[in-house]
Amino acid sequence: MELALAQARLAAAGGEVPVGAIITDGAGQVLAAAHNSVEAMRDPTAHAEFLALAAARAARGEKYLADCTLTVTLEPCVFCAGAIAALRLRRVVFGAYDPKTGGVEHGPRVFAHATTHHKPELIGGVREGECAALLKDFFAGFRHA
Amino acid sequence: MELALAQARLAAAGGEVPVGAIITDGAGQVLAAAHNSVEAMRDPTAHAEFLALAAARAARGEKYLADCTLTVTLEPCVFCAGAIAALRLRRVVFGAYDPKTGGVEHGPRVFAHATTHHKPELIGGVREGECAALLKDFFAGFRHA
Numbered sequence A, B: 001m002e003l004a005l006a007q008a009r010l011a012a013a014g015g016e017v018p019v020g021a022i023i024t025d026g027a028g029q030v031l032a033a034a035h036n037s038v039e040a041m042r043d044p045t046a047h048a049e050f051l052a053l054a055a056a057r058a059a060r061g062e063k064y065l066a067d068c069t070l071t072v073t074l075e076p077c078v079f080c081a082g083a084i085a086a087l088r089l090r091r092v093v094f095g096a097y098d099p100k101t102g103g104v105e106h107g108p109r110v111f112a113h114a115t116t117h118h119k120p121e122l123i124g125g126v127r128e129g130e131c132a133a134l135l136k137d138f139f140a141g142f143r144h145a
Helices: A002-013 A048-060 A078-086 A128-144 B002-013 B048-060 B078-086 B128-144
Strands: A020-024 A030-035 A069-074 A091-096 A121-123 B020-024 B030-035 B069-074 B091-096 B121-123
Touching: A002 A020, A002 A030, A002 A048, A002 A069, A002 A128, A020 A048, A030 A048, A048 A069, A048 A078, A069 A128, A078 B078, A091 A128, B002 B020, B002 B030, B002 B048, B002 B069, B002 B128, B020 B048, B030 B048, B048 B069, B048 B078, B069 B128, B091 B128
Parallel strands: A069 A091, A091 A121, B069 B091, B091 B121
Antiparallel strands: A020 A030, A020 A069, B020 B030, B020 B069
16 A cells, blocks of 8 residues: 555655556566546546556466455545456555545446446555545645635 | 348357447447457457447547447347446437347346436337347357257
């Protein structure tokens, strides 16, 4: 999560909502790191998780990331949860819960349905306070600007 | 839907599950056309809908596709539904319903939740028989091979 938090701080420094993600393989080696780049790429799907997943898949040259863990500072949205299922990740570790747009523990709860054929191990709330504080500080900056 | 069906036939000819998609703008002009390319790209997220959305967004150079319609031969999955919400599409027209992996009328029902902040107009079952027949014939071919 330390590396994911570092990515989130990079996002904030670039004016992006601070969310960072890394992908590690079964041996714990980092395959990819990415941060939210929606503004820089002018792409509302350029979420940290999706960028990291795409980079790890490309680095591997394999269709699935079945031995891999995604570690991300915020609960994934429905789009990223769909990508996680499609790529058959082994585990998802996330920091802050996201009642507003989360798709794992909130709203569509992607992995709670029989039609979602792959369900990773889910571990939420890891270093939750730090992950949430980054987001809170970022949005507070906008309100005071 | 005729153009989307043509894309789906192209997919089948290339050994891909036959799903095709097009994006049209507010004036009815085609911005992008794509077919499922999961095998060719070795990418389980290379769905017709997502490829068409990404191509249309790139062609436009804009963040959102708020005036656009996605026409696709199969009910979108949860991943593609998430992308549709993120890109704020005006309308989604689909052919066959997908009880197994659909994410719009089945399973996570992405647009049925308050946390999905954008809900397009949804029109399902358009030329449903033709769209479903393409899929049925494709999988029947595998069973008889």
